[in-house]
Amino acid sequence: MSKAPKYSFRVVEKRNKTWTAEIQRQATSKKKVVSKRQTDFATEAEGVTWAEAQLKEILATLVAKNKRHDDERAEQYQEKLKQAELQAASDKLAESYDGEDNEVVATQESTEEVIVETVTNEASTQDSVETTDETKTVAKFDFEIELEEAEQAEKEAATAAKKKAKAAKKAKAEDVVVEDDAPTVDGSEEVNSIYLNK
Numbered sequence: 001m002s003k004a005p006k007y008s009f010r011v012v013e014k015r016n017k018t019w020t021a022e023i024q025r026q027a028t029s030k031k032k033v034v035s036k037r038q039t040d041f042a043t044e045a046e047g048v049t050w051a052e053a054q055l056k057e058i059l060a061t062l063v064a065k066n067k068r069h070d071d072e073r074a075e076q077y078q079e080k081l082k083q084a085e086l087q088a089a090s091d092k093l094a095e096s097y098d099g100e101d102n103e104v105v106a107t108q109e110s111t112e113e114v115i116v117e118t119v120t121n122e123a124s125t126q127d128s129v130e131t132t133d134e135t136k137t138v139a140k141f142d143f144e145i146e147l148e149e150a151e152q153a154e155k156e157a158a159t160a161a162k163k164k165a166k167a168a169k170k171a172k173a174e175d176v177v178v179e180d181d182a183p184t185v186d187g188s189e190e191v192n193s194i195y196l197n198k
Contacts, residue, residue, distance in 0.1 A: 007035070007058055009051035011044050021047035023054050088146065 011021045019041040024032040036054055041047040 007055055007062075008032075009048075009055055011041075011047035011051060013044070014039070018042065019044050019047040021051040021054075023051060023058060084144070084147065 006026050007023060008026075009021060009023050011019055013019055018039065020037065020039045021041060022034045023036040025035045027033045035058065038047070038050055038054075041050065
């Protein structure tokens with residue numbers, strides 16, 4: 001893969017003894033597209049200075065856009081982490097629910113406590129995410145591991161249920177026995193001799 005820059009410039013002399021400066025973007029490995037063009041420069045040096053200034057402006061805009069997108073992705077990741085934590089907490093509380101009214105109140109209170117804990121732990125989670133961003137390594141949290149294990153258990157349970165259903169279907173098919181004394185289609189007990197002689 002080529003390490004050529006995405007943006008470059010060139011200055012070309014025209015027939016009327018003027019210079020044209022172009023800012024080019026590398027669209028594909030073999031194709032360049034002109035992003036900006038300025039004509040009628042008296043000297044090549046004027047074209048080069050204009051092109052360099054425009055190139056710096058384009059690259060600064062590109063860097064700012066990339067940083068903004070990185071920040072948005074980080075916010076989305078944080079939001080997903082919060083949602084996963086809340087979902088894990090509500091699932092855990094739902095498992096402990098026995099169905100009595102007094103336990104519903106306790107469950108709501110404990111849900112609020114979990115939400116408060118999640119909000120207070122947000123700062124420490126952001127610190128750990130910033131640390132992982134600096135080292136460029138991704139560490140899995142305990143709830144992520146638990147979610148993966150739960151998904152794996154669900155898949156295994158679904159596979160076992162499918163195997164069990166398949167085995168039951170096979171056993172049912174083997175249990176069906178064809179009786180020789182079954183009545184014919186017209187309801188008579190005797191089979192026509194035409195069919196027996198074949």
